[in-house]
Amino acid sequence: MKFEQIPEIAIDELIKSYDALLFDAYGVLINSSGPLPKSNCIIDKLNSIKKPYLILTNDSSRSIEASSIRYGEFGLDIPTEKIITSGSLIQNHFSKNNLINQSCCVLGTDDTFEYVTKAGGRIVSPKDTFQVLIIGAISGYPFVETASDLISKLFSSIDSQNTVELILMNPDLLYPKTEDSFGLAAASLAKLIEEALSLRYPMNETLIFTKLGKPYLPIFEKAFAKTRTKKMVMIGDQLHTDIQGAKNFGIDSVLMETGISSLNSEIPEIL
Helix, strand or coil, X not given: CEHHHCCCCCHHHHHHHCCEEEECCECCCEECCEECCXXXXXXXXXXXXXXXXXXXXXXXXXXXXXXXXXXXXXXXXXXXXXXXXXXXXXXXXXXXXXXXXXXXXXXXXXXXXXXXXXXXXXXXXXXXXXXXXXXXCCCCCCHHHHHHHHHHHHHHHHHCCCCCEEEECCCCCEEEEECCXXXXXXXXXXXXXXXXXXXXXXXXXXXXXXXXXXXXXXXXXXXXXXXXXCCEEEEECCHHHXXXXXXXXXXXXXXXXXXXXXXXXXXXXCC
8 A cells, every 4th residue: 555545634633533642753743953844833722722632752862851841942832741751661661570670781861861760770881790771862872882892791691691681762763853864763773782682592582672662552551541542643754653553552543744754655564
């Protein structure tokens, strides 16, 4: 199926048809250089009519508070209670999987570190022995050197029969920087590490990252806990995160033309 076979729909129709609207941030409302066209007007309208909406973002480089400030700098008045970041999911993940007080190697920003600390993780240097590897962002460290060091460290730990929990806070491979430029996101490093592990340990299928955020269910379950309705629609720019995640959760979705997925692409059969 091609994109041109999918009907278009206006934001006013979405407001009328659904009890709550879910928005991705980057590629839908903003990119790295500022707000996307009409996003300010949409948020202002939703706020003025008190329409339930949430931002579901895979950005784990910023806290919820910092995200709200960032959106505000771009003219989007989005309060903290309307934001769910993939980073905010790690607290529940730590509790459910008995990871509290485990030694954690964390890659990301200061806010990424804060997410892990609040979840109960004990942050250690990448040079130290660690029980949990958490990738939250791709900035703030030299990519090639860090990837090489981590792969070597993981090989050593696994060869010594030690278990290392792998967690990816942001499942995005790419993000839109401007209208026609893109940047690597955290999943790019995780994918590289997974490929290296599969080469060395081809029979061990457990050496993969647990992925938080879209398209996985926990972020949508958190949205449902806030809205108390499944009559929601996910508005996103990526087929494999926003649209696939909505399908996994059993809600409708709308694909924007302003981000990653191209109108020239074929839609995968799974969607």
